Structures are given as C-alpha cells and as structure tokens.
Amino acid sequence: MDELPGWLPESAIAQRIAAPTVWTKTEHRIERAYCVLSKAGLHAALAIDDATVFAQRAGRVDQHEVELADGTVISAGTVFDTRGLPTLGKRRAASAHGIFVDAETAAPMVGDGEGLLLDWRPENGAGPDEPPSFLYAVPLGDGTVIFEETSLGLRGGMPQHELRRRTLNRLAAHGIRLTGDEPHEAAHYPLDQPPPKKGAAAAIPFGSRGGMMHPCTGYSVADSLALIDTAVSAVQQGTDPVEALWPWQARAVYWMRMRGLWGLGRLTTDQSIAMFEAFFTESERGQRALLSAHDDYTALGAVLFNTVAHTWPFRWRYDLVGWTNRNRWVDYPFAAPA
Template sequence: MTLPCFDPSVSADIAICGLGPAGRALAHRCLVRGMTVLAVDPNPRRRWRATYAVWSDELPAWLDRSVIAATVTAPRAHGLREHIIARAYSVLDTALLQQTLDLTGATVVPGRVVSLDRHTVMLDSGRALRAGRVVDARGLRRRPRRAEQTAYGLMLSGDPMPDALFMDWRPDNGADPGTPPSFLYAVPLGGDTVLYEETCLVGAPALTPEELARRLYHRLRARGIALRGDEPIERVRFPVTGGRPGAGRFGAAGGYLHPATGYSVAAALSAADTVAAGGSGWTLAAHTVYRLRRAGLRALLALPPADIPRFFDAFFDLDTELQRAYLSRRDDPAGTLTAMSGLFFALPTGVRARLTAATLGLRPLSPRPSSSVIME
C-alpha cells in the first residue's frame, strides 16, 4: 500500500481541480478577492479550442467585454416556421476569454486528480495537497450510460452570413424521415469567419460525428454554400447529465450545465463570485430549477422526431422573459415553471400526453438521440 506524500510547501485557501472555463473563472475570482489559490490540472497550459457563446444578458458585470468576438442582436430560429428571437446573443473570443481569466498569483500544479475530499487533493503521482477548501471543477466524464451532446462544424471564411441561426430544423440536411433530427447552428466568430454546425442535443448513444458531418455537407450544398475543402473543423462531444449539485463541485461537475440545452459557461461565470466568497451557489430555488430542467430533458427525450420542430416552435412563441427564465435563470422556479406550462399548453393534445408521461418519470429516458443547442 502506497501512503500519500503530503506536500507541506503547497497549501492554500482554496484548491480548484480543473482549469476549464468554470475552474479558471473560479480561480480568477478567488485571486481577485485576495485568496491564496492552488489550481490543479493535467495540462494547465492547454489552449481552449471550443466555441463558447452566451445570451448577452447572462454575462457578469466583472467580465471584460473585450472577450466578445461577435454579437447578434436578434438571432433567428426555424422550426416549421421562422422566429426572430428578441434577445442579443454573443459569441466569445475563446483565446481572449482564457487570457482574461488571469491566474497570476495562483500556484498551478500539473497533475491528474485521483481522489479528493473537503481539504485534500490526491494526485496520481502519490502527492497529496492540502487547502482550506477543495472544489472539483473537472467537468463530466464520458460514460456508457451517460447521455451526450454531439456536433460537427465547419469554420467558413470570406463570405458574410446574412443572419445568425440559433437553431434551424428545416429538413434539407438529407436525414432519412423518421430518424433522429439534427439542426443547423450558424453564428459569426468575428472578422469574416462563420461557424456552421450540425448539432444533436442528447442521446445514449448520440448521433455520431460522421452522421452529423454527412448531414452538414448535404445541407450546405442544398443552400448553395461553397466549400474550399480546407475549412477548420470543430467536433463537439460531451455528457449533458451526471453533474451533482453541491458546495464542493463547480461548473458542469456541480450541476451548472443546463440538462436540456448543454449550457454551462455563462452559469459558471455568473456564479464564480458567489462561490469564491464561500457560497455554494445552490439555493433552494436553484435546486428546484435544477429538478424542473431535468424534467424538461425527459420531456425532450420522449418526443418522436416529427414533434421536435413543433416543440421548438411553441417554445419560441413564448414571451422573451419566459424564454429567458427557462434558459438562463437558475434561481427562478416560478418563471421556469410558467415557461414550461405555457409551452405545454401550446402543444397538440397527443404531444402533451407524451410529455406528461415523460415529465412525471412514467417512462425511461429514450435510448434514441434527440436534438438541441450545442453550447457547452
């Protein structure tokens, strides 16, 4: 049996495990408060490559607005018909976001965490680190039974995009009728570059990157969008379930990921100050919203493919404040429930019956994929 080797030279007010957007944001806000910070990550110099986007009103006041690469004042959505979303949407400059969440002053330890508790972090090297508080911000690991979100995207340069598409369900991607649908997400990345991404919300298993790529190329050809063949590719694959709310976890690992959309970065940025100050980020209201959103995920998974566009038509017919409550407000159970109720009664009777059974947990999560937003 190997005994832990405690390192008395490394201790801090807080140890944060994981330096993705959530962990780095928390570490940065702790440093701003004058705390001593220990940050642990297998590859702390890794550059972020994913595309992160948020509703503009979600960003905390402390975040430098220079991290915004592009803003769309009124993105569009297509179900069976077009919707204009009266809510600004911002795509972040990933490299600048990482740089802005400055870790100067933190003790950064490269290493893989094998176990942790409230005050101790054990690394695979056998090294043990101590801190007044330990927070797990390592995200969610892929597991066979854990539902995932997948996407395949191309970054096109040179041709301006007429309008941003938050989600586009039009059936021009070559998918066979009756198969799990996917939709197009198209947003500016800054300059003259646009991301076109075929996306799938959740499935166990989810739609494969190969299938999403086939659908994306088919859709772009159908719309007359020319490709050079050397466009940068973005592949997205991450679990959307498995987070556990609690004071010792943050970001996706701590239940901040929206289970019905995959959003988590904005929620983590917004909560970083509260958690840095010693709060858990989990009020009774936040726990209630979390359970309601889990019910929303069950509802989405219960829908047959033909009902998905109709479902989102009903959602984007809701008042913007109700959309905001469901998508962004972690501590507004009344608004979340009102949004879900309004959506429910706007749907046809047959769809409502399926949603009722799923929301009440009367049927298990479907193994087939569904579709939704690609935000991490």
C-alpha cells in the same frame, strides 16, 4: 449576453449578435443579444499570475486535499473540483459536429452580425423516422462561421459521421459547397450531470461538473462565470458554497429542466419543431427562465406547462411528457460511415 458577470471585459467577447434567429415552423427573431467569447480574451480576463500552478493530473480530489500524479499532496480549506464532465456512456447527451467555413462562403446562410441559434428547417436529409437534430451557426469574430449540426437528449448521443452528413446536406441546400479541407470540431458530452448534494464531505464540484451544464441547451460557460462571485463570497464569509450556489429555487429549476431534457430525447423531428414553435411564442421572461435564469422556478414552471399545452397536435403532448414512446430512440441503429 445579459448572463455574463459585470467584471468580464469587452475584450473577452469575440462576436456580438444583436438578435439571433430561430427557425421552427416559422422564423423567430430573438430580441436578446447573443455573443461568442474569445478564447484568448477570456484567458486574459481570467489571469492567474498571482496563483501557484501545478501542471499535473489530479489523482485524488477530496474535501481538503488534492493528490497529484507524482504523489504531491496539496491541502486547502476548500477544494473546488472543476475537472469537467465524466465519460458519457449511455447517458443523455449533447452531440455536435462543427465545420468552420470562411465568412464569404457562409454568407448565403449567415451574414455579418447574424446567427442561427436553432435551425429546424427540413434541410439535413434526415427522414421522419430518424432521430432529430438542428443546426447552430454563428460567426466567430475571426472571419469564419461555424456550422454545427446538434443533437440533444439522445442516450449515448448521435455519431459524428451522421452529424457531419446532415451538416453538409444543410449547406448544400443553400448552395454552399466545401473543399473538404475545412477545419472541424466534435462535441460529445452528457447533459445530466447533477448539482452537488448538500452536506457531502467532498470537494465542491463547480462548472459543468457541478450541475451548471444546462440540461436542455448544453451551455455552461455563462452560468459558471456568473456564479463565481457567489462561490468566492461564501468561502470568504465561512458559509457553505453548495448552499449558496444551490438554494432550493435553483434545485427546482434544475429538476424541471431535466424533465425538459427527457422530453427532448424522445421526440421526432416534427414533434421537436412543434414544441419549439410553442416555446418561442412564449413571453420573454418565460424563455429566459428556461434558457438561462438560474433560479426563476415560477416562470419556468409556467413556461413548461404552456409549451406542452400549446404543442399541437394534441396527441404529441403525450410523448413530450413521457406517457408514450418514452424510449423511442434508445439504441437506434444509425447507418455506418460511408
């Protein structure tokens, strides 16, 4: 929650979790509040009543012009490209399958005010020779809890049917049986969208399209909201928004996080658990530097070094830094849907 800008009202927050849980080899309580945003509350907070809206597709987006599908051309001093992410292909991906379960049914795993940010307990039915995944499970503030099995860093991602199978296995391990009619969602997007280059004569990519998708977590909303004021101030002052958004410190952070993404995408389940166990014993500043800080490059460098140094057994560190098994899961043959 501490990443969100001060101007965002309380009404934009649907659910607070004072100290979310992470399961690796052991249980870790993260003494840092987490929240789920309300879609309706966020839309209301970002009201565009005084803006002119063109409800069409943008066919061309340039530095000072946007051409719509009907041929209309809109000119502007500065154009921000917030169209989201391009197609995935074989890029390193975040893949997730989420099932919405009513809170009473979900209570054996996630109680009121609780949340599982990362659950690496061996309950998803995946074998040691299969690509790893973890569970994300949080209450949404509307009487439901989302249980979302998630894969990070695989080239091309993990299929939805495999993620659903793993989610159901986890729920069954805690005695939670579903009807099969529960709503569900699918997520599948690239994690390696880079920041914009300096001096490019083009529209300014912003949000997930402009490098604000965290390569190691898949989160982008808080960072994007927090950087809006920076972008607006640069436009008002006549300076380069790209320079303001992406000083060298922030680019160094992105570069190091990308190395973390590459490491995630080649680890086994046991290696992932060992690595996250090492990470979540690091300092609060170190954890924050990896998970959310936009430009704390010194703390990030230190926590990455320490995480590798404390991952055990020693030989697993070679996989983490890419000296061995660099392409372990490339083109992995997942089983066909049942």
